[in-house]
Amino acid sequence: MAASKTKKQVRKSQFKLTSEQEADLRKVFDIFSKGGEESGYGTISAEDIKIAFRALGYEPKQEEIRQLISGVDKDGKGLLDFNDYLAIMTKKMTQKDDVEDLQKAFELLDRDRDGKINSGDLQSVAAELGYFTGTMAEDLQEMIDFADKDGDGVVSEREFLKFLKKTTFE
Ligand SMILES: [Ca+2]
Ligand SMILES: [Ca+2]
Numbered sequence: 669m670a671a672s673k674t675k676k677q678v679r680k681s682q683f684k685l686t687s688e689q690e691a692d693l694r695k696v697f698d699i700f701s702k703g704g705e706e707s708g709y710g711t712i713s714a715e716d717i718k719i720a721f722r723a724l725g726y727e728p729k730q731e732e733i734r735q736l737i738s739g740v741d742k743d744g745k746g747l748l749d750f751n752d753y754l755a756i757m758t759k760k761m762t763q764k765d766d767v768e769d770l771q772k773a774f775e776l777l778d779r780d781r782d783g784k785i786n787s788g789d790l791q792s793v794a795a796e797l798g799y800f801t802g803t804m805a806e807d808l809q810e811m812i813d814f815a816d817k818d819g820d821g822v823v824s825e826r827e828f829l830k831f832l833k834k835t836t837f838e
Contacts, residue, residue, distance in 0.1 A: 685758055692831065693757050695814050696720050697750055699807045711747040715799065717756065722793050723811055725773035725832060726760055736760065767829065774828050784822035787812050 685693070700716040712720070714737050721728050728736070736759065740752040748756070777785050779792040790808040794800035815823045815831040
């Protein structure tokens with residue numbers, strides 16, 4: 669599949685994600701959009717975006733997130749639909765693709781330093797952000813599961829890099 673396909677969401681940009689990456693982003697979106705009542709179905713909040721970034725290994729600054737969100741949040745409600753979210757994530761994912769940065773992100777997420785990311789690590793990250801609730805555990809495990817390609821229940825650095833940089837590592 670060498671042919672680059674045109675995505676309707678892409679405007680005046682060089683953004684390009686593989687369809688697989690897009691599918692993964694869709695899964696993350698679905699996980700968050702089914703959460704909190706206040707964010708409603710089919711949309712996610714600015715808070716969710718922050719967690720989604722962390723879960724994907726990015727550490728954007730508060731200000732950067734605000735800028736990314738204000739770029740797509742036309743009605744100013746702070747709720748983003750899938751296309752808004754996709755635009756933000758694509759922007760971020762296509763701009764930050766340095767492997768060293770990703771390795772640093774992996775280390776950041778691997779809270780217990782066992783060389784793997786499991787849902788406990790993600791729970792710690794969420795807890796540090798004051799975001800963790802008991803009902804999130806399952807969602808976080810779901811995120812682990814879809815990055816976990818060999819099915820051992822945890823995400824190795826290789827799986828992590830592969831997940832974020834499919835085009836380079838496959
Ligand atoms: Ca770990
Ligand atoms: Ca694994």
